[in-house]
Amino acid sequence: KAGVTQTPRYLIKTRGQQVTLSCSPISGHRSVSWYQQTPGQGLQFLFEYFSETQRNKGNFPGRFSGRQFSNSRSEMNVSTLELGDSALYLCASSLSHGSYEQYFGPGTRLTVT
Amino acid sequence: AQSVTQLGSHVSVSEGALVLLRCNYSSSVPPYLFWYVQYPNQGLQLLLKYTSAATLVKGINGFEAEFKKSETSFHLTKPSAHMSDAAEYFCAVLGSSNTGKLIFGQGTTLQVKP
Numbered sequence: 001k002a003g004v005t006q007t008p009r010y011l012i013k014t015r016g017q018q019v020t021l022s023c024s025p026i027s028g029h030r031s032v033s034w035y036q037q038t039p040g041q042g043l044q045f046l047f048e049y050f051s052e053t054q055r056n057k058g059n060f061p062g063r064f065s066g067r068q069f070s071n072s073r074s075e076m077n078v079s080t081l082e083l084g085d086s087a088l089y090l091c092a093s094s095l096s097h098g099s100y101e102q103y104f105g106p107g108t109r110l111t112v113t
Numbered sequence: 114a115q116s117v118t119q120l121g122s123h124v125s126v127s128e129g130a131l132v133l134l135r136c137n138y139s140s141s142v143p144p145y146l147f148w149y150v151q152y153p154n155q156g157l158q159l160l161l162k163y164t165s166a167a168t169l170v171k172g173i174n175g176f177e178a179e180f181k182k183s184e185t186s187f188h189l190t191k192p193s194a195h196m197s198d199a200a201e202y203f204c205a206v207l208g209s210s211n212t213g214k215l216i217f218g219q220g221t222t223l224q225v226k227p
Binding site for chain 1: 145149154155156157158159162164203205207208213214215216217218219220
């Protein structure tokens, strides 16, 4: 069974631009969570989607948004990029909302210049 | 609110020596606890999980962890370190109400010396 895939793997953007990251969960998994990983703040939860609905949200500004499609694929969008948004963005899939185990993708490395 | 503290941002051991990575948690409800490993330029891989069954949990690659409620600890151990164990390790607790939110510790980088 294929794992979680994230595209693109690497991205370079300029301050003020917007970016969209994509995540395809493991087949049969319906919940997708997003995390930001930085050297200073570590791993921080962004949001979780299940059945095309945001079920939980972390403490991030409104510039960070996401959505989930009927096939469980998810996208996250960051608008008006700031230098501090440079990070590894990880997507994790799980069977359902509230499932214990989350399986992570390889991440998208975003660099904002 | 849940939180996780990993004691020691860097741990160095010799190949063949015992690996001990420390994790303490804070939770107002019975916790679900996890250890993940991250190799350079990769995502997180689940090593093992505690979900209120056996207190001694065995995971992949020879790792195990023991849940000790009295000490609010969930330390990760491996009897004999291999060079391939060098990586960053994260302890995590599942947020309250099983919301799909993992709360991570700051991570411990394990160095294995030949």
